[in-house]
Structures are given as C-alpha cells and as structure tokens.
Amino acid sequence: SPRVFSGIQPSGGLTLGNYLGAMKRFVDTQNTGVQSIYCMVDQHAITVWQDPENLRRATRELCAGYIASGLDPEKSILFNQSQVPEHAQLGWIFNCVARMGWMQRMTQWKDKAGKNSQNASLGLFAYPALMAADILIYHATHVPVGEDQKQHVELTRDIANKFNHDYKVDFFPVPEPVIEGAATRVMSLRDGSKKMSKSDPSDASRINLTDDADTIAKKIRKAKTDPEALPSEAKGLEDRPEARNLVNIYSALSEVSVDAVLADVGGKQFSEFKPMLAELAVEKLAPISGEMARLMEDTAEIDKILARGAERAREIASPILKETYKIIGMVGA
Numbered sequence: 249s250p251r252v253f254s255g256i257q258p259s260g261g262l263t264l265g266n267y268l269g270a271m272k273r274f275v276d277t278q279n280t281g282v283q284s285i286y287c288m289v290d291q292h293a294i295t296v297w298q299d300p301e302n303l304r305r306a307t308r309e310l311c312a313g314y315i316a317s318g319l320d321p322e323k324s325i326l327f328n329q330s331q332v333p334e335h336a337q338l339g340w341i342f343n344c345v346a347r348m349g350w351m352q353r354m355t356q357w358k359d360k361a362g363k364n365s366q367n368a369s370l371g372l373f374a375y376p377a378l379m380a381a382d383i384l385i386y387h388a389t390h391v392p393v394g395e396d397q398k399q400h401v402e403l404t405r406d407i408a409n410k411f412n413h414d415y416k417v418d419f420f421p422v423p424e425p426v427i428e429g430a431a432t433r434v435m436s437l438r439d440g441s442k443k444m445s446k447s448d449p450s451d452a453s454r455i456n457l458t459d460d461a462d463t464i465a466k467k468i469r470k471a472k473t474d475p476e477a478l479p480s481e482a483k484g485l486e487d488r489p490e491a492r493n494l495v496n497i498y499s500a501l502s503e504v505s506v507d508a509v510l511a512d513v514g515g516k517q518f519s520e521f522k523p524m525l526a527e528l529a530v531e532k533l534a535p536i537s538g539e540m541a542r543l544m545e546d547t548a549e550i551d552k553i554l555a556r557g558a559e560r561a562r563e564i565a566s567p568i569l570k571e572t573y574k575i576i577g578m579v580g581a
C-alpha cells in the first residue's frame with residue numbers, strides 16, 4: 249500500500265518556497281488519508297554549520313510550521329530525524345551501496361560545496377545516501393518534494409535498485425518523486441535563475457513564513473522584474489523568469505491556474521500586480537505565522553509531539569532495519 253515520506257531541514261526559517269513546494273502539498277496528501285510521515289531532518293541540517301541554539305529553535309519552529317499549515321500529528325507522523333537512529337544506521341549501509349560517481353553528479357553538491365569543495369563536510373557529500381535511508385527505512389513509495397530534490401529521489405531509486413540487485417532480493421520499493429503544481433520551483437525574488445532558499449544569505453531573496461505584512465509587501469515591491477506589462481497567456485512568460493515566478497506564486501497561493509490568473513491580470517503593470525500579490529500572500533501566510541507563534545509559546549508541548557512521533561516512526565523503521573541487517577549478513581540481527 250502507498251506510504252508517503254518527506255522531510256524539511258531545520259536550517260533556517262521556513263520560506264514561501266518550502267510552503268508551496270512542500271508543506272502545503274503535505275497537507276493535501278495527509279487529507280487524502282494516505283499514511284504520511286514528515287520529518288524534520290536535523291542530521292541533514294548539520295552538513296553545513298548550525299549554531300546549536302538556532303538548530304534547536306529551528307527544529308521546534310519547523311514542527312510548529314508543519315502543524316500551523318494543517319498537518320495533524322495524530323494523522324501524520326511528525327518527528328525529528330535524530331530521534332530515530334535507524335535513519336543514520338541505514339544511511340551507513342547506503343554509503344556502502346552508493347558510488348562516488350553518483351554523488352559527484354549531484355547538482356546540489358556542486359552548488360552547495362561551491363568552488364572550495366575540499367573544505368565542504370564529508371556529510372554534505374554523502375547527504376543523498378542518508379536521504380535515501382530517510383525514505384527507504386519506511387519502505388515509502390511516494391516522496392512529495394520540490395523540483396530541486398528530483399535528482400536526489402532518483403538517486404534513492406538507484407540505491408534501492410542496486411541493493412535489491414546486489415543482494416538478489418526484492419526488498420526496497422523503488423519510490424516515486426511527486427512534483428506537482430504551479431510552484432514546484434519558487435525562485436529567488438532577487439535573481440530569477442536561483443531558487444528561493446532558507447539558507448540564502450540575502451533575506452530580501454525570500455519570503456519567510458514569519459515575515460510580517462509590511463515586510464512581505466516591501467519584499468514583493470522590491471522583487472526584481474522586467475519593465476513589460478504582464479502577458480495574457482502563459483507562453484508570454486517563457487523568457488521572463490522573474491515575471492513567471494511572481495505569476496506562479498500567485499497561481500499557487502490562489503489555487504487558480506496560471507492561464508486563469510493571466511486572463512485576469514494580463515496587460516497590467518507590475519506596479520499594479522505586485523500589491524495584489526502582496527495582499528494575497530499576507531492573507532494566506534498571516535494565519536500560519538500567527539499559529540506558529542502561538543505554538544512556539546509552549547515548546548514543551550512541541551517536544552512531546554516530536555518524541556511521540558519518533559516512537560511511532562521507530563515502530564515502522566526498526567523491523568525494516570533488522571531485516572536489512574539479516575539480508576546483509578550482520579550477526580545478531
């Protein structure tokens with residue numbers, strides 16, 4: 249039967265990209281009744297430096313963000329990765345299944361390691377094998393992610409296939425990436441060729457879920473655009489990445505197709521469209537950030553939810569790890 253897994257790193261505050269590309273879709277999935285497991289991947293976050301106090305806060309805030317967006321910790325399993333050691337245990341095994349060449353091809357590795365890759369952590373390089381373990385330790389079949397994670401889910405498929413082939417078993421399912429909707433790749437507000445990221449050094453590049461109404465309006469007003477008016481059809485956005493990004497965001501937030509949005513706003517200047525977008529963004533995000541702030545007042549309750557989620561996650565993960573050990577030939581399993 250289908251089982252969904254996805255994760256978000258507590259590597260900073262949540263962005264509009266995370267909300268539209270991931271969280272909003274997790275909520276839709278949960279509400280279809282499929283068993284869903286959503287993780288705060290703190291062990292991925294530390295592949296780049298994280299201040300301990302910030303990591304703790306970001307993990308709790310991420311949990312609050314999940315719940316504020318509509319995830320129900322009774323229906324879905326919500327937990328942080330480090331409380332379920334089976335992820336790291338299976339991750340080690342996958343480090344021995346994955347090939348160096350596979351990792352070297354990952355575009356995120358190239359982007360995040362930059363020119364001075366000798367100075368990047370070994371964890372940043374190996375991260376996709378741990379991500380494969382996050383997914384496969386639950387025998388998950390579907391992985392809702394943004395476009396930027398497609399390559400890592402494909403690598404997960406390669407790892408599942410190679411494991412099954414090497415050990416002559418049909419043990420790990422080969423999971424499908426689920427990349428749907430108008431906002432699978434929300435771009436930076438400052439650069440239409442870069443994706444919006446919580447770890448981008450420029451705060452003006454993104455909308456944070458915790459930004460207040462004035463900040464959201466100001467960031468959208470200052471968002472990079474071209475001088476043309478909006479087209480009345482989607483094909484008019486083809487060579488206009490910044491314009492396309494703002495229209496996609498409008499479409500995803502309002503749940504109206506890009507064509508229908510353009511039928512409405514085609515011909516308008518950005519000076520007119522940007523305030524409309526800002527108003528829509530505030531209308532959709534303010535209730536979430538308000539609820540996040542309320543939940544953050546009781547961190548003990550958040551910690552309880554995470555501990556309970558970890559217990560439920562381990563009930564699934566632990567027998568799968570044991571079976572994996574048996575297949576490999578580990579004595580004691």
Ligand code: ATP
Pocket residue numbers: 255256257258259260263265266268269270392393394395396397431432433434435443444445446447448
């Ligand atoms: P970091 O910069 O630390 O990598 P991030 O903003 O990329 O942070 P992740 O935790 O790496 O966030 O990703 C969590 C989920 O959000 C993934 O499914 C990812 O594909 C999705 N996501 C991240 N950024 C965007 C974006 N700009 N548009 C759509 N989806 C996104």
Ligand code: MG
Pocket residue numbers: 445
């Ligand atoms: Mg990322």
